[in-house]
Amino acid sequence: MELRHLRYAVALAEEGGFGRAAQRLHVSQPTLSVQIRKLEKLVGHDLFRRLPDGVRLTTAGEAFLPEARAALAAAERALTAAREGGVVRVGCLRSAWTTWELADAIAEASDGRVCSQVRTVAPEPGLIQLSAGQLDLLVGYDCRRSTDSAQPGVTRRPLFAEPAFVALDARHPLNRATVTLADFSAEVWLVLTDPADLADFVIRTCRRVGGFEPHVLAVSADEVVPALRDLKAVTLCSPLVRSRDGITALDLGLPTRRHLYLAWRHADDRAHAVAPTVAAATSALYHSHGQRVPAYRHWVAREGWTWSAVGEPD
The missing domain is CATH 3.40.190.10 (Periplasmic binding protein-like II)
Incomplete structure (x- = not known):
């Protein structure tokens, strides 16, 4: 359904006939008739009774008209706000x-x-x-x-x-091809002081997926990379993390999202x-950055994800 369908229906209801409504809308009468039929097909009900002297709203049309007017008014307010704001x-x-x-x-x-x-x-x-x-x-x-x-x-x-990967120093002993979350049970896990739900996410994943209670260290966002590098700590991260500053990300196939x-x-x-x-x-920007990360591309291929035109996984 498009805004023009709403405009056509409102004009037809207010003018009471296809000829007058078509003239008001600056379209031909056959065009208006076809578009109203398309709208009624989308709605699933006739909105107008065709009479010899014009049209009248059906019960469905009477319910539809105020909502159509409200939608058109909201669209107009949105356009005005966008232009003026x-x-x-x-x-x-x-x-x-x-x-x-x-x-x-x-x-x-x-x-x-x-x-x-x-x-x-x-x-x-x-x-x-x-x-x-x-x-x-x-x-x-x-x-x-x-x-x-x-x-x-x-x-x-x-x-x-998005999936959760494990970030760690590239020289960390557990930076290898075959490793599971349980292998990280003795490591220090970094959690952010803000937001709190990210800390809960790390702890919950370690408990439910890895089967262990993590030893956590709360740090600020700016302290994450130094702690990964200097303390050889680990943490959960976005799959878009690229190997740089000596930090890499591992895809362990975790089910958490x-x-x-x-x-x-x-x-x-x-x-x-x-x-x-x-x-x-x-969504498109996320996918674009993901394509630059080999681990992310591997994850997409393994999961069998495809991306639609707006960048969302199908």
Whole structure:
């Protein structure tokens, strides 16, 4: 269903006849008739009774009309907000890509129609800023399920679920081809001080998949790489982590997943209007970076994943 179908139905209902509605819409009468039939086929009910002197709404049409008007009004508000509001503010958690890469991806996905300002945020502050209107959209993740941890007044759109790899120093004794999670039971496991659910994710994975209670060390995001390198500690990481600074990532075939999502406020029509574009750009950028990581490509091939045009796994 397209917005034009709604416009056609509203005009026909208000004008009471195909001739007058077609003139108002600047289309031919046969074109209007065909499009109304297509709309009724999509709805599954006749919306209009065809009478000798015009048309009248059916019961289904009377229920449809106010919702069609509301949808058109919302679309118009979204367009106005986008034109008048300027830059869309996007918060993104620290990831393999830079903020300007995501901004460029959004511009490319929208053919230059959406201008965005992307900045890195921490998970909890990001949700607070989104709720407070300081961000328009947030690219976040949930270590449980993408539908959990609902925030009042916030819409979440799941993007995809990424696997968990194990990050460690390239010189670590366990950096070898045949290794299981249980082999890491005696190692120090790094967990981030923020967010807390990421620490729970590490601990839960070690318990349920590896069968051991991990010895954890809480560090900040900036302390992860030095701790991996100097303490020979390990941690769970995104599959997009590339081998650099002496750090590498192993695919152990873990069944656990971290869910990425896009969030915006319910009442923000502009954010709702551009959300599909930002979702497509984020997914495509993720896949693009993943193709540069051999371990990630191997995982995709092993799992048999394919990617659709917007970059989401089918």
